[in-house]
Amino acid sequence: MSYKIFKINEDLKDFMPPEIVDLEEKATWGNPKRGVMDLPYSKELIEEHSLCAGCPESAAFRYILASLPNPEDTIIVNSTGCTSLVFPHIALHTVHSLFGNQNAVASGIKRVLEWRFPDKVKDVIVLAGDGATVDIGLDCTLQSFFRQEKITTICFDNEVYANTGGQESGMTVKGHVFKMAPKGKQWDKVPMWQLAIDSGCHYVVRMTVSSPKKVEKVIKQAIYVAREVGPTYIHLYTPCILEIGLNADDGLEEMRRTDKERFKFFEYMTDAAKEVIERKKEEGLI
Numbered sequence: 001m002s003y004k005i006f007k008i009n010e011d012l013k014d015f016m017p018p019e020i021v022d023l024e025e026k027a028t029w030g031n032p033k034r035g036v037m038d039l040p041y042s043k044e045l046i047e048e049h050s051l052c053a054g055c056p057e058s059a060a061f062r063y064i065l066a067s068l069p070n071p072e073d074t075i076i077v078n079s080t081g082c083t084s085l086v087f088p089h090i091a092l093h094t095v096h097s098l099f100g101n102q103n104a105v106a107s108g109i110k111r112v113l114e115w116r117f118p119d120k121v122k123d124v125i126v127l128a129g130d131g132a133t134v135d136i137g138l139d140c141t142l143q144s145f146f147r148q149e150k151i152t153t154i155c156f157d158n159e160v161y162a163n164t165g166g167q168e169s170g171m172t173v174k175g176h177v178f179k180m181a182p183k184g185k186q187w188d189k190v191p192m193w194q195l196a197i198d199s200g201c202h203y204v205v206r207m208t209v210s211s212p213k214k215v216e217k218v219i220k221q222a223i224y225v226a227r228e229v230g231p232t233y234i235h236l237y238t239p240c241i242l243e244i245g246l247n248a249d250d251g252l253e254e255m256r257r258t259d260k261e262r263f264k265f266f267e268y269m270t271d272a273a274k275e276v277i278e279r280k281k282e283e284g285l286i
């Protein structure tokens, strides 16, 4: 794994699709200071997406991929859901795991990479929906925290099982009715960020993706802490505009609205995490 895998054989360059040539020449490789401010000027690591028009998950993907400090040596593990439709469009090493197993798969990958490449930094990230992370996959998610696996888990919380047509999840808000949950949710939303803290995560954030620069900072902090200390967890509200009946251009407004209430920015860090973050700030990497 190296950005050299994106180097095109000179003899073949004339025949390669322009977007592949762009990936070699205009993507931000080998620069740990890369970030969302590069988006207008560089080739993005996500070419297209197959989400609904205006789905906030697409913005979340762009900000996260632009913020990875070490994309050439990053593996993202995914699970089935709306997010999994996007992964074939990403120019990174990605692994699709069986629904709910993503943190177990990521744990294995991280351990093998540490053993195989002891002198290199390899970041392993899990990115999956709330059904995969909190409902069906909760066992694997929490067990990876208990084992102190050095991985970052990112949950795209759209408060529903969207890809299968709208069943309620543990993340659904009490009382909410979906197409396939006509009785309405009977229980409160599970405070997954608190579960992550109680289960041993060293850096935990809950937020929406309404502010790209804030997403960048949080992603970098989570990855640097995971590298050195242990598990980190990012809970992002990415509303399913389709299932809550919003228009394609309403997603940002919905996130800004919830920024002030149930997705108000929340950040937790242990002392060990704080030490890493302060050091990385001094190095100019955050």
Ligand SMILES: Cc1ncc(C[n+]2csc(CCOP(=O)(O)OP(=O)(O)O)c2C)c(N)n1
Pocket (backbone or CB within 6 Å): 080, 081, 082, 083, 098, 099, 128, 129, 130, 131, 132, 133, 158, 160, 161, 162, 163, 164, 169
């Ligand atoms: C082992 C297994 N169980 C169930 C499914 C069916 N399934 C596919 S997508 C999905 C919902 C995903 O929900 P979530 O993780 O919240 O992501 P979203 O689609 O909402 O982004 C389910 C249950 C599956 N593919 N594999």
Ligand code: SF4
Pocket (backbone or CB within 6 Å): 050, 051, 052, 055, 056, 057, 082, 158, 162, 163, 239, 240, 241, 242, 243
């Ligand atoms: S169903 Fe919802 S979460 Fe899935 S792509 Fe469409 S808007 Fe996004």
